[in-house]
Amino acid sequence: MEYKYSPKENFEDLSSGRVIYGNYGIPNYPVRLVNEIYRRCLAYSPKKGNIKLYDPCCGGAYLLTVLGFCNQNTISTIYASDINDSMVKYASKNLSLLSPAGINERINELEALANLYHKPSHSMAIESAYRLKERLLNEINVHVFKADATNKIPLPEPVDLIITDIPYGNLVDWQGDASAFSKMICELINIATPETILAISMDKKQGLKNDRLVRLEKNNIGKRKFEIYRLA
Template identity: 35%
Template structure:
Protein backbone atom coordinates (compact mmCIF):
# COMPACT_ATOMS: atom_id res chain seq x y z
CA UNK A 1 0.00 0.00 0.00
CA UNK A 2 1.32 3.45 -0.90
CA UNK A 3 1.06 6.29 1.60
CA UNK A 4 1.31 10.05 1.23
CA UNK A 5 2.48 11.90 4.29
CA UNK A 6 2.95 15.60 4.91
CA UNK A 7 6.67 16.16 5.24
CA UNK A 8 6.65 19.89 4.56
CA UNK A 9 8.00 22.46 6.99
CA UNK A 10 4.79 24.51 7.01
CA UNK A 11 4.46 26.99 9.86
CA UNK A 12 2.15 25.42 12.45
CA UNK A 13 2.84 27.92 15.22
CA UNK A 14 -0.86 28.91 15.32
CA UNK A 15 -1.48 25.45 16.82
CA UNK A 16 1.05 25.78 19.64
CA UNK A 17 -0.21 24.63 23.03
CA UNK A 18 -1.06 27.47 25.39
CA UNK A 19 -1.78 29.97 22.62
CA UNK A 20 -5.17 29.70 20.87
CA UNK A 21 -5.46 26.15 22.18
CA UNK A 22 -5.62 26.22 25.96
CA UNK A 23 -3.20 24.35 28.22
CA UNK A 24 -2.87 23.62 31.94
CA UNK A 25 -0.14 22.31 34.25
CA UNK A 26 0.24 18.57 33.88
CA UNK A 27 -1.22 18.57 30.37
CA UNK A 28 1.67 18.97 27.92
CA UNK A 29 1.22 19.55 24.22
CA UNK A 30 2.12 17.10 21.47
CA UNK A 31 4.41 17.60 18.44
CA UNK A 32 2.11 18.82 15.67
CA UNK A 33 4.09 17.31 12.80
CA UNK A 34 4.07 13.91 14.52
CA UNK A 35 0.32 14.17 15.15
CA UNK A 36 -0.15 14.98 11.47
CA UNK A 37 1.94 12.02 10.30
CA UNK A 38 0.31 9.55 12.70
CA UNK A 39 -3.15 10.61 11.57
CA UNK A 40 -2.20 10.17 7.92
CA UNK A 41 -0.60 6.78 8.57
CA UNK A 42 -3.59 5.55 10.58
CA UNK A 43 -6.21 6.86 8.16
CA UNK A 44 -4.38 5.18 5.27
CA UNK A 45 -5.24 1.85 6.94
CA UNK A 46 -8.91 2.75 7.40
CA UNK A 47 -11.47 1.74 4.74
CA UNK A 48 -13.73 4.69 5.62
CA UNK A 49 -13.75 8.31 4.46
CA UNK A 50 -14.32 10.58 6.31
CA UNK A 51 -13.34 9.07 9.65
CA UNK A 52 -14.47 9.44 13.24
CA UNK A 53 -11.50 9.95 15.58
CA UNK A 54 -11.42 9.13 19.31
CA UNK A 55 -8.74 10.04 21.86
CA UNK A 56 -9.55 7.98 25.00
CA UNK A 57 -6.70 9.48 27.09
CA UNK A 58 -7.30 13.02 25.90
CA UNK A 59 -5.95 15.13 28.76
CA UNK A 60 -6.49 18.74 27.70
CA UNK A 61 -7.88 17.64 24.34
CA UNK A 62 -4.92 19.23 22.58
CA UNK A 63 -4.11 16.30 20.28
CA UNK A 64 -7.74 15.79 19.25
CA UNK A 65 -8.28 19.51 18.63
CA UNK A 66 -5.08 19.87 16.60
CA UNK A 67 -6.08 16.97 14.36
CA UNK A 68 -9.53 18.46 13.92
CA UNK A 69 -8.08 21.79 12.83
CA UNK A 70 -5.52 20.18 10.52
CA UNK A 71 -7.81 17.61 8.92
CA UNK A 72 -11.38 18.93 9.10
CA UNK A 73 -11.96 17.79 5.51
CA UNK A 74 -11.05 14.18 6.40
CA UNK A 75 -12.98 13.90 9.66
CA UNK A 76 -16.65 13.19 10.35
CA UNK A 77 -16.37 13.96 14.08
CA UNK A 78 -13.87 14.06 16.95
CA UNK A 79 -14.44 12.30 20.27
CA UNK A 80 -12.38 12.67 23.45
CA UNK A 81 -12.53 11.10 26.90
CA UNK A 82 -10.41 10.96 30.03
CA UNK A 83 -10.74 9.57 33.56
CA UNK A 84 -9.94 13.03 34.99
CA UNK A 85 -13.05 15.25 35.15
CA UNK A 86 -10.98 18.46 35.19
CA UNK A 87 -9.15 17.34 32.05
CA UNK A 88 -12.45 16.62 30.32
CA UNK A 89 -13.71 20.12 31.10
CA UNK A 90 -10.56 21.61 29.58
CA UNK A 91 -10.79 19.27 26.58
CA UNK A 92 -14.39 20.36 25.97
CA UNK A 93 -13.25 23.99 25.82
CA UNK A 94 -10.50 23.13 23.34
CA UNK A 95 -12.84 21.08 21.19
CA UNK A 96 -15.18 24.08 20.99
CA UNK A 97 -12.40 25.60 18.89
CA UNK A 98 -13.45 23.16 16.17
CA UNK A 99 -16.33 25.55 15.46
CA UNK A 100 -16.20 28.97 13.85
CA UNK A 101 -18.20 30.38 16.77
CA UNK A 102 -15.73 28.92 19.26
CA UNK A 103 -12.76 30.42 17.45
CA UNK A 104 -14.51 33.79 17.11
CA UNK A 105 -15.17 33.76 20.85
CA UNK A 106 -11.55 32.90 21.57
CA UNK A 107 -10.37 35.71 19.28
CA UNK A 108 -12.63 38.17 21.10
CA UNK A 109 -11.37 36.99 24.47
CA UNK A 110 -7.76 37.49 23.41
CA UNK A 111 -8.40 40.95 21.97
CA UNK A 112 -10.10 41.97 25.22
CA UNK A 113 -7.06 40.78 27.17
CA UNK A 114 -4.78 42.75 24.84
CA UNK A 115 -6.80 45.90 25.55
CA UNK A 116 -6.84 45.26 29.31
CA UNK A 117 -3.20 44.32 29.79
CA UNK A 118 -1.54 46.10 26.85
CA UNK A 119 0.25 42.97 25.66
CA UNK A 120 0.94 42.72 21.92
CA UNK A 121 1.30 38.94 22.31
CA UNK A 122 -2.46 38.67 22.93
CA UNK A 123 -3.14 40.48 19.65
CA UNK A 124 -0.81 38.12 17.82
CA UNK A 125 -2.61 35.11 19.30
CA UNK A 126 -5.99 36.67 18.41
CA UNK A 127 -4.77 36.93 14.81
CA UNK A 128 -3.85 33.24 14.99
CA UNK A 129 -7.41 32.41 16.10
CA UNK A 130 -8.76 34.32 13.10
CA UNK A 131 -6.45 32.43 10.74
CA UNK A 132 -7.54 29.10 12.23
CA UNK A 133 -11.18 30.09 11.77
CA UNK A 134 -10.52 30.85 8.10
CA UNK A 135 -8.79 27.50 7.71
CA UNK A 136 -11.65 25.65 9.39
CA UNK A 137 -14.17 27.37 7.15
CA UNK A 138 -12.17 26.51 4.05
CA UNK A 139 -11.96 22.82 5.02
CA UNK A 140 -15.68 22.38 5.68
CA UNK A 141 -16.70 24.46 8.67
CA UNK A 142 -17.77 23.30 12.10
CA UNK A 143 -16.63 19.81 13.12
CA UNK A 144 -18.96 17.76 15.37
CA UNK A 145 -17.25 16.83 18.61
CA UNK A 146 -17.89 15.41 22.06
CA UNK A 147 -15.92 15.03 25.31
CA UNK A 148 -16.90 12.86 28.27
CA UNK A 149 -15.37 11.32 31.43
CA UNK A 150 -14.42 7.68 31.03
CA UNK A 151 -11.84 5.08 32.06
CA UNK A 152 -9.86 3.77 29.09
CA UNK A 153 -9.41 0.45 30.90
CA UNK A 154 -13.18 0.00 31.16
CA UNK A 155 -14.49 2.11 28.30
CA UNK A 156 -18.14 2.50 27.44
CA UNK A 157 -18.93 2.05 23.78
CA UNK A 158 -18.75 5.49 22.12
CA UNK A 159 -22.00 6.92 20.87
CA UNK A 160 -20.70 6.88 17.29
CA UNK A 161 -18.82 4.18 15.35
CA UNK A 162 -15.10 4.91 15.65
CA UNK A 163 -12.69 4.49 12.74
CA UNK A 164 -9.46 5.71 14.36
CA UNK A 165 -8.13 5.84 17.91
CA UNK A 166 -5.15 8.12 18.31
CA UNK A 167 -3.81 8.74 21.79
CA UNK A 168 -0.61 9.57 23.67
CA UNK A 169 -0.41 7.50 26.87
CA UNK A 170 1.34 8.83 30.01
CA UNK A 171 3.92 6.05 30.03
CA UNK A 172 6.04 7.54 32.77
CA UNK A 173 3.14 8.02 35.18
CA UNK A 174 1.24 4.74 35.12
CA UNK A 175 0.97 3.80 38.78
CA UNK A 176 -2.27 5.75 39.20
CA UNK A 177 -4.01 3.86 36.35
CA UNK A 178 -6.59 1.89 38.27
CA UNK A 179 -7.14 -0.63 35.49
CA UNK A 180 -3.53 -1.74 35.36
CA UNK A 181 -2.18 -4.86 37.06
CA UNK A 182 0.43 -3.73 39.64
CA UNK A 183 3.95 -4.23 38.29
CA UNK A 184 2.78 -5.09 34.77
CA UNK A 185 3.00 -2.99 31.64
CA UNK A 186 -0.56 -1.67 31.32
CA UNK A 187 -0.51 -0.85 27.60
CA UNK A 188 -1.39 -4.34 26.27
CA UNK A 189 -4.42 -4.42 28.59
CA UNK A 190 -5.33 -0.89 27.53
CA UNK A 191 -5.21 -1.87 23.87
CA UNK A 192 -7.47 -4.88 24.40
CA UNK A 193 -9.93 -2.85 26.47
CA UNK A 194 -10.23 -0.19 23.78
CA UNK A 195 -10.49 -2.75 20.98
CA UNK A 196 -13.39 -4.35 22.83
CA UNK A 197 -15.63 -1.35 22.07
CA UNK A 198 -14.39 -0.79 18.50
CA UNK A 199 -15.47 -2.31 15.18
CA UNK A 200 -12.97 -4.75 13.69
CA UNK A 201 -11.68 -2.46 10.91
CA UNK A 202 -10.87 0.37 13.33
CA UNK A 203 -7.21 1.38 13.66
CA UNK A 204 -5.50 2.20 16.95
CA UNK A 205 -2.44 4.48 16.92
CA UNK A 206 -0.80 4.76 20.35
CA UNK A 207 2.26 6.81 21.23
CA UNK A 208 4.31 7.18 24.40
CA UNK A 209 7.63 8.53 25.64
CA UNK A 210 9.40 5.18 25.60
CA UNK A 211 11.72 3.18 23.37
CA UNK A 212 9.11 0.60 22.36
CA UNK A 213 5.42 0.10 23.07
CA UNK A 214 4.40 -3.37 24.22
CA UNK A 215 1.46 -5.06 22.49
CA UNK A 216 -0.46 -8.22 23.47
CA UNK A 217 1.29 -11.51 22.72
CA UNK A 218 0.65 -12.82 19.24
CA UNK A 219 -0.56 -9.48 17.85
CA UNK A 220 1.29 -8.17 14.80
CA UNK A 221 1.23 -4.36 14.48
CA UNK A 222 0.37 -2.67 11.21
CA UNK A 223 3.33 -0.32 11.75
CA UNK A 224 5.87 0.78 14.33
CA UNK A 225 7.86 4.00 14.34
CA UNK A 226 10.04 6.16 16.55
CA UNK A 227 10.36 9.94 16.38
CA UNK A 228 12.65 11.60 18.90
CA UNK A 229 11.85 10.29 22.37
CA UNK A 230 8.46 8.89 21.36
CA UNK A 231 7.53 5.47 20.05
CA UNK A 232 4.28 4.70 18.23
CA UNK A 233 2.46 1.55 17.22
CA UNK A 234 -0.50 1.09 14.85
CA UNK A 235 -2.80 -1.89 15.20
CA UNK A 236 -6.09 -3.19 13.80
CA UNK A 237 -8.88 -3.62 16.37
CA UNK A 238 -9.84 -6.99 14.86
CA UNK A 239 -6.35 -8.31 15.65
CA UNK A 240 -6.89 -7.43 19.31
CA UNK A 241 -10.34 -9.00 19.69
Protein backbone atom coordinates in the same frame (compact mmCIF):
# COMPACT_ATOMS: atom_id res chain seq x y z
CA MET B 1 11.66 9.19 10.51
CA GLU B 2 10.71 10.17 6.99
CA TYR B 3 7.58 12.30 6.74
CA LYS B 4 5.36 11.03 3.94
CA TYR B 5 2.13 12.97 4.40
CA SER B 6 2.84 16.04 6.53
CA PRO B 7 5.12 18.58 4.82
CA LYS B 8 7.22 20.92 6.89
CA GLU B 9 5.45 24.23 7.53
CA ASN B 10 4.93 26.91 10.16
CA PHE B 11 2.54 25.64 12.83
CA GLU B 12 2.86 28.56 15.27
CA ASP B 13 -0.88 29.31 15.08
CA LEU B 14 -1.44 25.93 16.70
CA SER B 15 1.04 26.43 19.55
CA SER B 16 -0.32 25.47 22.96
CA GLY B 17 -1.36 28.52 24.96
CA ARG B 18 -1.61 30.79 21.94
CA VAL B 19 -5.17 30.14 20.78
CA ILE B 20 -5.53 26.54 21.90
CA TYR B 21 -5.82 26.54 25.68
CA GLY B 22 -2.82 25.27 27.61
CA ASN B 23 -2.22 24.74 31.30
CA TYR B 24 0.05 22.87 33.69
CA GLY B 25 -0.35 19.13 33.22
CA ILE B 26 -1.93 19.36 29.77
CA PRO B 27 0.27 17.30 27.44
CA ASN B 28 1.27 18.70 24.06
CA TYR B 29 2.28 16.82 20.94
CA PRO B 30 4.34 17.94 17.94
CA VAL B 31 1.89 19.22 15.34
CA ARG B 32 3.67 17.88 12.28
CA LEU B 33 4.15 14.47 13.88
CA VAL B 34 0.55 13.99 14.95
CA ASN B 35 -0.62 15.00 11.47
CA GLU B 36 1.76 12.45 9.98
CA ILE B 37 0.44 9.74 12.31
CA TYR B 38 -3.17 10.59 11.49
CA ARG B 39 -2.54 10.56 7.75
CA ARG B 40 -0.64 7.28 7.92
CA CYS B 41 -3.63 5.80 9.72
CA LEU B 42 -5.90 7.20 7.04
CA ALA B 43 -3.78 5.53 4.38
CA TYR B 44 -4.34 2.16 6.09
CA SER B 45 -8.05 2.77 6.66
CA PRO B 46 -10.64 1.57 4.13
CA LYS B 47 -12.41 4.89 4.75
CA LYS B 48 -10.86 8.09 3.43
CA GLY B 49 -13.45 10.58 4.62
CA ASN B 50 -16.23 11.13 7.16
CA ILE B 51 -13.77 9.81 9.77
CA LYS B 52 -14.82 9.20 13.35
CA LEU B 53 -11.77 9.73 15.56
CA TYR B 54 -11.27 8.86 19.24
CA ASP B 55 -8.60 9.55 21.87
CA PRO B 56 -9.19 7.68 25.17
CA CYS B 57 -6.39 9.56 27.01
CA CYS B 58 -7.14 12.98 25.59
CA GLY B 59 -5.83 15.20 28.39
CA GLY B 60 -6.70 18.74 27.31
CA ALA B 61 -7.40 17.44 23.76
CA TYR B 62 -4.52 19.37 22.25
CA LEU B 63 -3.76 16.46 19.91
CA LEU B 64 -7.39 16.19 18.76
CA THR B 65 -7.85 19.94 18.38
CA VAL B 66 -4.78 20.16 16.17
CA LEU B 67 -6.04 17.27 14.05
CA GLY B 68 -9.43 18.92 13.78
CA PHE B 69 -7.98 22.17 12.47
CA CYS B 70 -5.59 20.45 10.06
CA ASN B 71 -7.89 17.77 8.66
CA GLN B 72 -11.22 19.48 8.14
CA ASN B 73 -11.74 17.67 4.86
CA THR B 74 -11.65 14.15 6.34
CA ILE B 75 -12.81 14.26 10.00
CA SER B 76 -16.54 14.34 10.75
CA THR B 77 -16.66 13.33 14.43
CA ILE B 78 -14.28 13.50 17.37
CA TYR B 79 -14.68 11.56 20.61
CA ALA B 80 -12.47 12.52 23.55
CA SER B 81 -12.30 11.05 27.02
CA ASP B 82 -10.09 11.25 30.09
CA ILE B 83 -10.31 10.05 33.67
CA ASN B 84 -9.44 13.48 35.07
CA ASP B 85 -12.26 16.02 35.56
CA SER B 86 -9.96 18.97 34.98
CA MET B 87 -8.66 17.51 31.72
CA VAL B 88 -12.21 16.85 30.51
CA LYS B 89 -13.01 20.51 31.17
CA TYR B 90 -10.03 21.71 29.14
CA ALA B 91 -10.75 19.19 26.40
CA SER B 92 -14.24 20.62 26.03
CA LYS B 93 -12.87 24.17 25.81
CA ASN B 94 -10.26 23.27 23.23
CA LEU B 95 -12.51 21.17 21.02
CA SER B 96 -15.11 23.95 21.08
CA LEU B 97 -12.61 25.98 19.06
CA LEU B 98 -13.46 23.77 16.09
CA SER B 99 -16.87 25.48 15.90
CA PRO B 100 -17.57 29.04 14.71
CA ALA B 101 -19.14 29.90 18.07
CA GLY B 102 -16.17 28.53 20.01
CA ILE B 103 -13.47 30.27 17.97
CA ASN B 104 -15.43 33.53 18.06
CA GLU B 105 -15.64 33.30 21.84
CA ARG B 106 -11.89 32.72 22.01
CA ILE B 107 -11.27 35.75 19.75
CA ASN B 108 -13.39 37.87 22.09
CA GLU B 109 -11.37 36.62 25.07
CA LEU B 110 -8.08 37.44 23.37
CA GLU B 111 -9.28 40.87 22.30
CA ALA B 112 -10.31 41.64 25.88
CA LEU B 113 -6.86 40.58 27.10
CA ALA B 114 -5.18 42.70 24.41
CA ASN B 115 -7.21 45.76 25.42
CA LEU B 116 -6.42 45.19 29.08
CA TYR B 117 -2.70 44.39 28.95
CA HIS B 118 -1.56 45.72 25.54
CA LYS B 119 0.86 42.82 25.09
CA PRO B 120 2.18 41.95 21.61
CA SER B 121 1.61 38.27 22.38
CA HIS B 122 -2.13 38.85 22.65
CA SER B 123 -2.22 40.69 19.33
CA MET B 124 -0.31 37.83 17.70
CA ALA B 125 -2.72 35.32 19.23
CA ILE B 126 -5.69 37.24 17.79
CA GLU B 127 -4.13 37.08 14.33
CA SER B 128 -3.60 33.34 14.78
CA ALA B 129 -7.20 32.87 15.91
CA TYR B 130 -8.53 34.57 12.80
CA ARG B 131 -6.32 32.37 10.63
CA LEU B 132 -7.57 29.27 12.43
CA LYS B 133 -11.14 30.45 11.95
CA GLU B 134 -10.50 30.49 8.20
CA ARG B 135 -9.59 26.79 8.40
CA LEU B 136 -13.10 25.86 9.57
CA LEU B 137 -14.69 24.44 6.45
CA ASN B 138 -17.09 22.12 8.30
CA GLU B 139 -18.23 21.92 11.89
CA ILE B 140 -16.92 18.67 13.35
CA ASN B 141 -19.21 16.83 15.75
CA VAL B 142 -17.50 16.76 19.14
CA HIS B 143 -18.25 14.52 22.12
CA VAL B 144 -16.22 14.83 25.33
CA PHE B 145 -16.80 12.56 28.32
CA LYS B 146 -15.15 11.26 31.46
CA ALA B 147 -13.99 7.65 31.26
CA ASP B 148 -11.40 5.28 32.67
CA ALA B 149 -9.68 3.88 29.59
CA THR B 150 -8.81 0.70 31.50
CA ASN B 151 -12.40 -0.21 32.34
CA LYS B 152 -15.28 -0.56 29.84
CA ILE B 153 -15.06 2.61 27.76
CA PRO B 154 -18.63 3.87 27.14
CA LEU B 155 -18.13 4.80 23.50
CA PRO B 156 -21.58 5.17 21.89
CA GLU B 157 -20.62 3.95 18.39
CA PRO B 158 -17.73 2.37 16.51
CA VAL B 159 -14.95 4.67 15.35
CA ASP B 160 -12.62 4.55 12.37
CA LEU B 161 -9.39 5.72 13.98
CA ILE B 162 -8.11 5.58 17.56
CA ILE B 163 -5.07 7.78 18.14
CA THR B 164 -3.65 8.28 21.61
CA ASP B 165 -0.49 9.28 23.40
CA ILE B 166 -0.39 6.98 26.41
CA PRO B 167 0.63 8.73 29.64
CA TYR B 168 2.53 5.85 31.22
CA GLY B 169 2.89 7.37 34.68
CA ASN B 170 -0.77 8.38 34.78
CA LEU B 171 -1.92 4.88 33.87
CA VAL B 172 0.05 3.43 36.76
CA ASP B 173 -1.53 6.02 39.06
CA TRP B 174 -5.01 5.01 37.90
CA GLN B 175 -4.63 1.34 38.70
CA GLY B 176 -1.72 1.29 41.13
CA ASP B 177 0.27 -1.14 39.01
CA ALA B 178 1.89 -1.39 35.61
CA SER B 179 -0.80 -3.77 34.28
CA ALA B 180 -2.95 -0.71 33.49
CA PHE B 181 -1.27 -0.44 30.09
CA SER B 182 -2.35 -3.93 29.09
CA LYS B 183 -5.84 -3.34 30.46
CA MET B 184 -6.21 -0.22 28.35
CA ILE B 185 -5.05 -2.00 25.19
CA CYS B 186 -7.63 -4.71 25.82
CA GLU B 187 -10.35 -2.10 26.21
CA LEU B 188 -9.33 -0.42 22.94
CA ILE B 189 -9.48 -3.80 21.20
CA ASN B 190 -12.97 -4.33 22.62
CA ILE B 191 -14.28 -1.08 21.09
CA ALA B 192 -12.47 -1.54 17.76
CA THR B 193 -13.96 -3.09 14.63
CA PRO B 194 -12.08 -5.00 11.90
CA GLU B 195 -11.85 -1.70 9.99
CA THR B 196 -10.55 0.40 12.91
CA ILE B 197 -6.95 1.58 12.76
CA LEU B 198 -5.19 2.21 16.07
CA ALA B 199 -2.12 4.41 16.56
CA ILE B 200 -0.48 4.23 19.96
CA SER B 201 2.25 6.64 21.01
CA MET B 202 4.17 5.47 24.06
CA ASP B 203 7.44 5.48 25.93
CA LYS B 204 10.11 3.26 24.38
CA LYS B 205 10.18 1.10 27.49
CA GLN B 206 6.53 0.17 27.00
CA GLY B 207 5.93 -2.96 25.00
CA LEU B 208 2.65 -3.76 23.30
CA LYS B 209 2.04 -7.46 22.82
CA ASN B 210 -1.43 -8.78 22.09
CA ASP B 211 -2.42 -11.65 19.82
CA ARG B 212 -5.60 -9.81 18.82
CA LEU B 213 -3.59 -7.05 17.10
CA VAL B 214 -1.50 -6.94 13.94
CA ARG B 215 1.19 -4.27 13.84
CA LEU B 216 1.29 -2.32 10.59
CA GLU B 217 4.31 -0.18 11.41
CA LYS B 218 6.58 1.07 14.18
CA ASN B 219 8.63 4.27 14.39
CA ASN B 220 10.94 5.63 17.07
CA ILE B 221 10.86 9.37 17.79
CA GLY B 222 13.43 10.43 20.38
CA LYS B 223 12.52 8.82 23.71
CA ARG B 224 9.12 7.75 22.44
CA LYS B 225 7.70 5.59 19.70
CA PHE B 226 4.44 5.17 17.86
CA GLU B 227 2.98 1.98 16.49
CA ILE B 228 0.01 1.47 14.17
CA TYR B 229 -2.27 -1.56 14.46
CA ARG B 230 -5.45 -3.20 13.25
CA LEU B 231 -7.33 -6.17 14.64
CA ALA B 232 -5.94 -9.60 13.80
